[in-house]
Amino acid sequence: MDTAFCPTCQVIQPTTGNVDYFRLFSLQFSFSLAVEQLEENYQSLQRQFHPDRFASRSATERRLSLEHVTRINQAYQTIRDPLLRSEYLLERLGYRVADPGQSEPQDPAFLMEVMEQREALEAVDLSAAGAAQQLGRMREETERCLEQDEAQLARLFASCLPAEAGREAVCAPELRQQIVRVNHRLRYHRRFLEALDQAEENISEQGV
Amino acid sequence: MAYNERVLDHYENPRNVGSLDKNDPQVGTGMVGAPACGDVMKLQIRVDDQGVISEAKFKTFGCGSAIASSSLVTEWLKGKSLDEALLIKNQQVAEELALPPVKIHCSVLAEDAIKTAVADYRQKQKSMG
Structure with missing residues (x-):
């Protein structure tokens, strides 16, 4: 999240397109989950970007903080759930599970x-x-x-x-x-x- | 999501639900799944001495569109020869039921089930010589 705030003026920046969910929580790219580390980093990111902290800021900054929180939550839900985590890992490996119509070898x-x-x-x-x-x-x-x-x-x-x-x-x-x-x-x-x-x-x- | 009327009709009054004896040499069984959503579909056909499908049964655990697609094809299969059965295409199923794009894979599943059932029947006949 080094790019989430401007390094000189400290103002919140827009979310960047394709952030790796594991990197977001400083986790290794792996199916085995360091649950404590995930929880800890999730809480700390939540605090950092919580809309309450931006209540007195401009409308743009408030909107951006919401964007960040939304993405943090989505990443958290994805990594927390074994099935979503597995599918996310597969996606990062170039395989999209949800692609309809792709012919699957049946078992x-x-x-x-x-x-x-x-x-x-x-x-x-x-x-x-x-x-x-x-x-x-x-x-x-x-x-x-x-x-x-x-x-x-x-x-x-x-x-x-x-x-x-x-x-x-x-x-x-x-x-x-x-x-x-x-x-x-x-x-x-x-x-x-x-x-x-x-x-x-x-x-x-x-x-x- | 709102379902089309014809889908609803097949979903609420599915035709030909049930099973045939999968060990019967006159019966072909097609078992297919949609792993992306966890649906599973079993389609069975009984073929008479003339090579005509006299009976078709299905069992589907999945969404309404998957159930409707399999119910519809069991109706279409009856009275067809195996080669005619293989001409049933998922587009026809999707069109008949007016499936939305996200549900097209349900009709694909039904087509695959037909192919697998026919192949199973032919395999059985071949192995019997």
Whole structure:
């Protein structure tokens, strides 16, 4: 954030186009997160750019401080969340997950697994006595899967990213393909967790 | 987002939801996913002795457009030969349902599911000799 304030007059400057979210929080470009450092640097940036501090300044400065805070928040949300973090890292490696229409190599065995999970959830009788326990077991299993996905991502990203800051990240195509695959698993598992949330909500509504 | 009427109709009254026995030699199964959004779609066809699709079933876990796209293609598939089935293009699905650009990938998914189901059926027939 060295360029956020004018070095001579100390007046807040516009946000620059393409800032690296990791660099923003002085973090290493990595999937494994130094959570304490992120929290600390997030708090300190928040304080530095908080609109209250610019309340007596010009309209332009007030607007700029808001721009900075918005970007800091967006960066924070992205890095905090494992799925968004993984997709951001992939994007920095030149792969955009959200590009629609890009042909993906399908993994039929995994898709079958997803389908079976979904069907098992659909088969749960939400009005039955043991439904909550059944959903609880599914949740535990899904959370274990998520942990595995994240551990794998940490390992895979670590083997393709140089540790030093300042050097462009590189990743062999086969390795990136592997990362993309695990990233997709993570997304499917997250989606399933959302479906479980929904089902649990339906149970509690029935209970009322 | 507001859904188109035809999408809503297929979403609220989906046609041909269900499963066929995936081990039946007359059945082809297509399992495809949209990893970017976490959708998964299963499309199954039963092919009679004349090589005509007599039955089509689907199961889709995803957004309304994905469900509507698969529901629509199961209707279109019935009575078609395999080669005719492969002529169904995602553009036709998208047009029929008036899908907005962000939902085009749902129709792509449906087309891919058809291709995979037909390929699965043909593979089964070939391996039986």
